[in-house]
Amino acid sequence: PPELVFQDFIPHESCEMVLSLINKDEAPQTVKVSMESSPCFQLVCPNEVYRSVPPGTSVDVHVRFTPEKNKNYVHQLLCTTARERIVVPLRAVATRGNLDLPTHLDFQLCVVNCKTQKTLVVCNTGTREARFCLSTEGPFSVVPATGVLGIGNTMEVTVAFYPPRSGEHSGGLLVSYNTGERTALRGDAKDVDIVFSTNCADFGKAFITLSWPMTVTIENRSGITASFQWKRFSSLEEDNMERKRMHDMLTPSKEDWVENLVLELEEEKQDMYEDRIDFLQDQVQKKRAKVLQNPLLFSDDYFTIEPLVGEVGPYSSVEIKVTFLPVKSIQYRAIAYCDISGREIRVPLTIKGQGRGPWAVLSYDTLNLGKILVNTPHVYEVKLINKGPIEAPFDIISGKTNVGKEFKFVPEQGVVAVGEAETIRIFFRANIARQMAERYLFCMTGCPKPERLIIRGCVMEPAFAVSEKDLHYGNISFGFPKTKKFYVTSLNPVSVKFKFRMSEDGSQPSVHSTEQIADNTHPSWTKGPQFQGGPQEFKITPSEGIIHPQARMLVQVTVCSNTVTEYNRLLFLDAVDIRDAVADVVITARCDFPRLRVFPTILWYDKCRLNEPYEKTLSIVNATLLHGCYALLPQERKEGTPVFYSSTKPCGIVPPYTIGKIPLTIKVQALGAQNISPLVAVFGDERHPLVTNLQSIGCLAEIFPDQLPIDYGFIPALHPTPKIVRITYKGAAPIKYRIAIEFRPHCFVIEPSEGVIPPQTVISVTITAILNDTGDFNDNVQLYIEGHGLLSSFPLIAFSLGTTILIDKPFYPLLNLKYQF
CATH class of the missing domain: 2.60.40.10 (Immunoglobulins)
Incomplete structure (x- = not known):
């Protein structure tokens, strides 16, 4: 036993008890048994001697007790091994009342969380009346706890075993007299086969405001009736702690006591005395009693369990309904503990769910x-x-x-x-x-x-890549377009509407040299190009449009300057309605006109027949690097202008280091030496036209009749006698003529008397003689040329015969006077 108790001893008589030391280890152990010197307790074996105890065996130690008086004695026996030190109490109890309780009470295997009872018949075997007190500790209990038993009498003592957990349980049943003795209590508990269909009621995601049920089954596979309760806490200890917390919360605060005292004093003043403090204490006690009786069943705002209390019969099952009612889209979690008979610990049921809002x-x-x-x-x-x-x-x-x-x-x-x-x-x-x-x-x-x-x-931002950052045109000629090219690549993900614009440019298109040479009478030859708002000298092709993603576009920039200046401009590329000046190109150029010369400066035509065209070529020499544009300015013809000049090609373009040709045709209008200076304008240099000198001698063209003199011979008087005269004209230009009779124009009729003679032709003129007398008629035919007067005079000879008397009707062969009244 764990202690040795000597009873019913007689003074000066020795008695012995045996203590067994059991080696429960798997290896041999050496134990030393020793005891301090005592006049009453001795070891039968040698003191402080080491003994070897094989595994699973025991060794007995005999202890002799020789009392000197009839009183209680206390001593101890010490057992020492290499790993532990065991103290065995030695007691001797003097004569008294004695209950013959067994030294061991074994409940063997019981159901956990269920009460098992054993009843003992106890007899007082002592020499005196036994006044006793029985006590034990959980999971054991004893009834009655106190009593009086006479010598030799018996009584029933009930010992209960309520194991809260499975496994081996041990304890002691302590009997208290004047001294006490102890009965060892032992019992084994086990879990019975009670199965839950799940230990987690997972609702997953459940839509809020809707009720979601789930069933949990409790299956009892044992032969007992299992009572269950769904609790909030996992153990009885936690229940008690919660009750204590609730109990302490019901203790009135200092403020409550003061308030009740004030109310009590006021009632005393009104002769309405009432012990409010007692009333308060009474209310607190009632509430505390309810707290102690509270079973602390499971409760939650969002989870419900039905039923909370019930029984499961042997080899049967019961369904538990768990309901989830989420109100917010949060994670909900609770644990309900099922306190059921036959299970050591409360079975947890985790209840969880995710409140789910609108999906x-x-x-x-x-x-x-x-x-x-x-x-x-x-x-x-x-x-x-x-x-x-x-x-x-x-x-x-x-x-x-x-x-x-x-x-x-x-x-x-x-x-x-x-x-x-x-x-x-x-x-x-x-x-x-x-x-x-x-x-x-x-x-x-x-x-x-x-x-x-x-x-x-x-x-x-809209992005474009330009192949050229600068366009250098160098020297450009006035009015001559010069084109340079570059590529624009769109780096944009979408199509972009673009537009090119110059940093500085006019509004009216500039004049090209090809347009300028179309008309030598245009005022721009003498006054220069005239613009409202300045010339638009830059042309971009295309000037606007849509460029697609990653597209590569050829852009041509044509400069046609009408201003003698140096250019340093920027060509901007705008993304329309998005961003201006996304990209730019620098344009530099210098505009000038070439210094042209005429050759020869004096153009000699020699003798020229009046009003006949004579053509010679005037050379325009360009000894520069620039293109030139020139024009023979039109002649301002006035009355008395001696020479008319013109050109079939008055305007022209002369490339660098070449010679231009102007076919210059003159028509001399006056006889004699003539001198005139036409002007050749250079496009862009209207203030300094080129001057040449045309020299000629005016003379008449050859014009003569086919016969001289014009002889009629002998012709009758008053009879029309025609004569055809052929006049030959060898001139190169048509001329207007007039033919007249110098002295007696009434005797001659000329048809036609005036007209135009084409160049290099012969015309026939009929001169009809109607002589009004007889005799010799001599006269002159005068040829007049318009603008020059009398050109020549041709002699005319005729001789008239016969009579000058004529009748309007003939007499022969018959003159019929008809009837006359």
Whole structure:
């Protein structure tokens, strides 16, 4: 035994008891048994001697007790091994009342969490009346706890075993007289086969405002009736701690006591005395009693269990209904503990669920805009689809960045009915270039996790790559277009409307040399080109249009200057309605006109027949690097102008280091030596025209009749006698003539008397003589040329015969006078 107790001893008589030391280890152990010197207790074996105890065996130690008086004695025996030190109490109890309780009481195997009882018949075998007190500790209990038993009498003592957990349990039943003795209590407890269908009631995601049930089955596979209660706490200790906490909370505070005292004093003043402190204490005691009686069954705001208390019969089952009612979209979790007979510990049932708000999803969660241009409007659509069983009120939270504020959602809030979809239009127009990743939250009432729409993209300035940063034209000729080319590549993700513009340029198109040489009478030859708003000297092809993504476009820039100056201009490329001056090209040029010369400076025509064309070539010499444009200025013809000049090709273009030709035709209008100076204008240098000198001698062309003199011979008087005269003209220009009779024009009729003689022709003129007398008629035929007067005079000879008397009707052969009255 754990202690040696000597009873019913007689003074001066020795008695012995045996103590067994058992080696429960798997290896041999050496034990030393020793005891301090005592006049009453001795070891039968040698003191402080080491003994070897094989595994699983025991060794007996004999202790001799020789009392000197009839009184209680106390001593101890010490057993020492290499690992532990065991103290065995030695007691001697003097004569008294004695209950013959067994030294051991074994309950063997019992059901955990169930009460098992054993009844002992106890007899007082002592020499005196036994006044006793029985006590033990959990999980054991004893009834009665106190009593009086006469000498030789018997009584029933009930010992109960209520194991709270499985496994071996031990304790002691302590009997107290004037001294006490102890009965070892022992019992084994085990769990019976009670099975729960699940230890976790997981509702998963459950829509809020709806009730969601689940069933948990308790199956009793044992032969006992198992009572169960669903508790809030996992053990009895926690129940007691909660009751204590609730108990302490009911203790009135100092303020409550003061308040009641004040009320009591007021009632005393009104002769309505009432002991309010006693009343308060009484109320507190009642509440505390309720707390101690509270079974602390499971309760929760969102989970319910039905039934909370019940029984499960042998080899049967019962269904437990667990209900979940979420109100918010949060995680709900609770643990209910089933305190059931036959199980050591309370069986936990974890109840959890995720409150789920409206289930609405976006048709896509990422909107990739790609590369977009600033200041360009874009419209997109996204659908919010309600896939849940409840309505989905939504509200869109816009981004807080500058770019985020440029997005507009229509509508921004609303309600999506069950099974429906809401189309949301997204309007976007950015005015800042940046890389963006905007997040928008579609918040739904009752749903803590909003739907997210991420809008990614790169807002970029319109970008173009130009193959040439500078266009150097060098020296350009006045009025001569010069073209240079470069390429523009669009680096934009979308088609862009573009437009080119010059930093400085006029509004009216400049005059090209090809246009200028079309008319030598234009005032620009003498006054220079005239413009309102200045000349537009730069032409860009194409000047505007649409360029597609990654397209490569050929651009031609033509400069046609009408200003003698140096150019340092910028050609800007604008993205229409997006950004101006996205790219630029520097244009440099120097405009001038060539210094032309005429050759020869004196052009000699020698003798020229009047009004006949004579042509010679005037050379325009260009000894410069520039193209030249020239024109023979038209002649201002006035009355008395001696020489007319003209050209079939008055204007022309002379390339560098070449000679231009002007075919110059003159018509001399006056006889004698003539001198005239025509002007040749150079386009761009209207103030300094080129001057040449035309010299000629005017003379008449040969014109004569085919016969001289014009002889009629003998002709009758008063009878018309025609004579055809052929006049030969060898001139190169037509001339106007007039023929007249110098002395007696009434005797001659000339047909035609005037007209135009074509060049190099012979005309016939009929001169009819009607002589009014007889005799010799001599006269002159005068030939007049318009503008020059009398050119020549031809003699005319005729001789008239016969009579000058004539009748209008002939007498022969018959003169018929007809009837006369």
